[in-house]
Amino acid sequence: MRFLHKFTILLCSLVIISSFIQFIAFDRFFLANTSSLLLATNEKAANNLSEQLLAYFKNIEASMASIASDPTLRKDKDLLDKMNAVIPEVNTIFIIDKEGNVSVSSQPEKISGVNLSKRDYFLHGIKGETYISGVYKSAQGREVVAISTPIIDDGTVVGVVVGTVWLHDNELAMMFDNKSFGRSGFIAITDQQGTVVYHSDQERIGKKGGIVESLQGMTGSTIMKNYSEFEYYIGYSKVPQLDWYVIVGTPTAEVTQYRSMMLYQILAVSIFTIFVVVIIGTYTVRRYMKPFETLIEAFGSVRTGNYKKITLTGYATEFSEMIQSYNDTIRKLEEVHSTLKGAADIDALTGAYNRRSFDKILELLRGELQSGSLMTLGVMVLDLDNFKKQNDVSGHLAGDDILKEFTVIAQSVVGFRSLFRFGGDEFAIILRNVSDAMVISYAEEIRLQCAKKLSGCTVSIGIAAYPKNGDSIDELLAFADKALYMSKETRNKVTEYPAGK
Structure with missing residues (x-):
């Protein structure tokens, strides 16, 4: 059997086995x-x-204790209103005397004179205990949680300070509303009786949590169905001193869907690959093996800094345009490399390429993108978090050391030629013919190393990729900058454009 046929059969066999x-x-x-x-x-x-x-x-307990210790605050409604305004966690504050009557209350509630002697939070408070209640309905029909602290005068409890948190309108919801676990995941918090204090689905607040009865121990994880009979990966933790449960759930359907998608993808890729190998294997080996080997060797020399050109004689006509494009690219690379060697193109502080070098590489990339000689292109825009603060606190010399250390970290991951400094604490990274997954991997590696090694600073990164996000380098830079803006909202984060998708 001819080598050509053996090679084709071997490739098909390898594809099937893999x-x-x-x-x-x-x-x-x-x-x-x-x-x-x-x-x-x-x-x-x-x-x-x-x-x-x-x-x-x-924090709420500490605020209530400070009010309980200040007789002026307890007696002056205006001062109590102002105090309430600077405690965002609490919606309303009121003072109860030892008989259970409300003597002073802050805005917006007007309950002065109401007797609350039967409430659990009063009974605990009058005994000298700081107490956090479960969910109950206030006189105004709101679902609330109360935090009470005793008022002690000369060693005697003379009243109770109470702060209430409205479950549908408070900082508690804001703490968790911006967190997500999968496309359909949820966060839930239940009190001692299993009543939902917080849930990603606002309609669940105030209702009984169905899965709480199945939870055991202070912390753990399990797979179970929720109130809608959907199966979830559940992680839970009991809050010390409260006996409340915090529950995090991720639907199992997301994993099984991803598994099926991956299996179908593997099958489709395998069938397509076998088909392509059988159809073009013979033609490729017979006509293009030698030119490909020449091109591979030439590209290998580029990695070592040796810009080797290929003669146009002795090759099939189909390769003439490809070889000419390669030679044109090599010529431009030689020009750019020669220019970048000059000291004017190197940032004096960090040793990275400077903005001038970056502008030159942009011109080269515009030509490569227009000619179609690039298969992929990854663009990162990076900005150091808390750098100005470190500069102000530790001085500019310490700030310079941070910039130098960041440059060493980034160059160790992506190489010397890929990193550019815009100015200040902003950098850019250009990665040719690197997959989108590898670009994200490089970005995460830089972020993790910076979090470990930089003194008081982290890095936020925005990513855009060709051809996924755009056809021009200017578009990619704009998109990467938008992704960086999203990363800076939380800091120490990598965001791929379009953010959130």
Whole structure:
């Protein structure tokens, strides 16, 4: 059998074997590993949210204690209103005497003279205890949680300070509304009786949480169905001192959909690859093997800085235009490389290429994109977080050291020629013929190393890619800058344009 036929059969066999291995490995390990990962992730998230919730109520307790210790605040409604205005966690504050009558209340509630002696928060407070209630309905029909602190005068409890949190209109919801877990995931918080204090679905607040009765221990994770009978990966944590539960859920359907999509993708790619190999294998090996080897060798020399041109003689006509484009690109690269060697194109502080070099590389990229010689192009725009603060606190010399350390980190990940400094603490990275996944991987590696090594600073990164996001370098830069703006909202983040998709 001729080498050509053997080579084609070998390629087909390798494609079939690799596809079979991918099917087996993916189907066997994907669900188990993904389930374990999501359960652990949700449990950790629940623990973190539990700590945030406890700190939230500790802040309220501290505020109530400061009011309880100040007789002037307790007696002056105007001062109490002003105090209420600077405590965003609490919607209203009122003072109760030892008989349970409300003596002073802040805006917007007007309940002075109302007797609350039967309320749990009063009974605990009058005993000298700081108390956080479960969910109950106020006299105005609101679903609220109360935090009470005793008023102690000469060692005797003479009243109670109470702050109430309205569940549908408070900072508690704002703490969690910006967090998401999957496309249909949720966060829920329940009180001691299992009543929902917070839920991603606002309609669930004030209702009984169906899954709470199945939870055991202070923290854990499990797979169970919610009130709508949809199966979820559940992570939970009991809030210390409150006996409330924080629950984080991610639907299992998202994982199974992704698994099916990946299996179908593997199958489609395998079939298509086999078809392509059978159809063009013979033609490719016979006519193009030698020119390809020459091009591969030439591109390999480019990596080492040796810009080797290819003669146009001795090759098939179909390769003339490709080789000419390669030679034109090499000529331009030689010109750019020669220019970049000059000291004027290197940033004196960091040693990275400067804005002048960046403008030159943009001109080169415009030509490459227009000629179609680039398959992919990744653009990152990077900005150091808290850099001005570090400059102000530690001085400009420390700021210069941070910029130098960042340059070392970035160049160690993407290489010397890919990093450019715009000025100040803003940088750009250009990556030719690198997959979108690798661009994101490089960005995450830079972000993680900066978080570990930079003194008091992190980095926010915006990414745009050709041809995914646009056909011109100017569009890609604009889109990467928009993605950076999204990253800067939370800092220490990588955002790929379009953000949120």
